[in-house]
Amino acid sequence: MAIQPVHNEPLLLQQVAADSEQAFGELFEAYHQQLGEYVFRLTDSIPVAEEIVQDVFIKLWLKRQSLPQLSSFTNYLFILLRNQTLSYLRKHASERARYLQWAASLEQPEEAPDETSEQYTAWLEEAVAKLPERQREIFVLSRYHRLTRQQIAAKLDITDNTVKTHLERAVKAIRAHVQDKIPAAVLLVVLWR
16 A cells, blocks of 8 residues: 655654644544545445544554654554554454354254253243243243333233333242253343343
8 A cells, every 4th residue: 555645744743743733633634534445445344444543643643752753654654554454353353253163152953952952941941831920921922022021011001111020020030940950141141131
């Protein structure tokens, strides 16, 4: 990437080194578009490109006293941008790899569910069956039929707060019933909404 330098760059760098925010603003205006377009081509994300360019300019401001001594400001600017972008891409790739590894560890073959999964389901169904009728009805509509509290309230002709109270009590009762049988992490996923 070839960054086109501005004609008054040496003067702007001197002024920035002397803490001129106006000169810094002129540098930003002169270069941010070119830098942002470059980063966008690599990341395919406008918010990420904006964040990286912003980080580069923050670093420039923090090192402003050394800017006039640079033999090539545009090369320095490009190196900062490249390093910031590579750092983002490495971090993003690492997070993505961790996520994929985590997601793969959760997958179970559909044709042969393991006994633990079947046992968890049985314990949960037992806990739901022991709920008072109205709590059970609301819990099933919420968790199994995926209705919102507002939809449940309209369907049963009750208030949203009543639905909320029944759901909270149902979750508490289910958690108490299975807390010694199902790991907390699994229970959190099952009961979350």
